[in-house]
Amino acid sequence: MFPKDAIPLIISSALVVFVLTVLAGLIGIPLIKKRTAAQPIRHNGPQSHQAKTGTPTFGGLFFLLPLVSLALILPWIRKELSQLSVMVLFVAVFGAIGLADDFVKVNVSRKGLSVKQKTVLIGFASLAAAVYFLWLAPHPPFILMPFSARLVEVTGAWKILYLLVLVPFLFYMSNSVNITDGVDGLLSSLMAIASLGLMAVGILLYSMIPGALAVVTLAASVAAGCLGFLVFNRYPAKIFMGDTGSQALGIAFTLMTLMAGVPYLALITGFVFFFEGFSVVLQVIYFKSTGGKRIFKMSPIHHHFELTGWSETKVVFTFSLVGLLFAALGFFAVSGPLWGGG
Numbered sequence: 001m002f003p004k005d006a007i008p009l010i011i012s013s014a015l016v017v018f019v020l021t022v023l024a025g026l027i028g029i030p031l032i033k034k035r036t037a038a039q040p041i042r043h044n045g046p047q048s049h050q051a052k053t054g055t056p057t058f059g060g061l062f063f064l065l066p067l068v069s070l071a072l073i074l075p076w077i078r079k080e081l082s083q084l085s086v087m088v089l090f091v092a093v094f095g096a097i098g099l100a101d102d103f104v105k106v107n108v109s110r111k112g113l114s115v116k117q118k119t120v121l122i123g124f125a126s127l128a129a130a131v132y133f134l135w136l137a138p139h140p141p142f143i144l145m146p147f148s149a150r151l152v153e154v155t156g157a158w159k160i161l162y163l164l165v166l167v168p169f170l171f172y173m174s175n176s177v178n179i180t181d182g183v184d185g186l187l188s189s190l191m192a193i194a195s196l197g198l199m200a201v202g203i204l205l206y207s208m209i210p211g212a213l214a215v216v217t218l219a220a221s222v223a224a225g226c227l228g229f230l231v232f233n234r235y236p237a238k239i240f241m242g243d244t245g246s247q248a249l250g251i252a253f254t255l256m257t258l259m260a261g262v263p264y265l266a267l268i269t270g271f272v273f274f275f276e277g278f279s280v281v282l283q284v285i286y287f288k289s290t291g292g293k294r295i296f297k298m299s300p301i302h303h304h305f306e307l308t309g310w311s312e313t314k315v316v317f318t319f320s321l322v323g324l325l326f327a328a329l330g331f332f333a334v335s336g337p338l339w340g341g342g
Helices: 004-034 047-052 061-077 079-107 115-136 157-180 186-204 212-233 242-259 271-289 301-307 312-339
Strands: 142-144 151-153
Touching (some): 004 061, 004 212, 061 212, 061 242, 079 115, 079 212, 079 242, 115 157, 115 242, 157 186, 157 242, 157 271, 186 271, 212 242, 271 312, 301 312
Antiparallel strands (some): 142 151
16 A cells, blocks of 8 residues: 555655756756757758757756755655665766767767767666666565566576666667657657656555655656656747756666566557657668668658658647557556456
């Protein structure tokens, strides 16, 4: 049974993140504009996006700073939330990598960090997160088997095998979430929906899994931060979150699925994120194997729909509906066996 005394703390945490994100936007956007920290627009992207030239970036800091502040305070209020602080630590690390990439794009080269540099940095950060999760966390790693109510602890040599899966998994999902941020308000909307879906899962699994309260609290706070940022990022966007925010949100979402013992929900609840990344992989493989032919007009997939004539608002609305559908599917994939006594 989810503890009723934790509900005020979760709600107040989310409200604090929402309010601080909005305040940060109101104060920060004029300051960032003064420093001309504008996001470079892809020359090979949809031509309609060239009108966004001059839109400031680094907006991910608006919700990252409140999240980090919260992570420093909450464990002093409730010890169960110490794992929230660890998750936010990795969120901050991935955010810092994104911040470095944004800084280079704005001040040095529009290409940002090189592919090799980003691969090494995100790869090492993914490895560190996986090692912590498998060997250093206070609770042994476990998986709630899909379509079952059975918890399976990961032990012995299975940890090594799981590590070999987790590192590319964290790397892929973080980057897939990152490239989803290509239309005004898209990532903010989808992440709010996906986080609320994980929050519902965490509440349902509270009595079964350690760390559920940390997952529920972080999920609520991430959703609140995204909704607060959406005030400024909805079409037409006044600011972009940049890699600062998108890389951080990617690892936040994925780590919450791991902490809850349901990593497969990253592919169900986070289906849109997963397929955004997969559309790029498909496009590249097909392009190289066919000598220049394309499956999509442009990848990632949201650009394909833009080039078929969809407006940005239609893309966001439709993709959000799909995200909502898969968030519900993810919840029922976990809850069905529990209610059915499986």
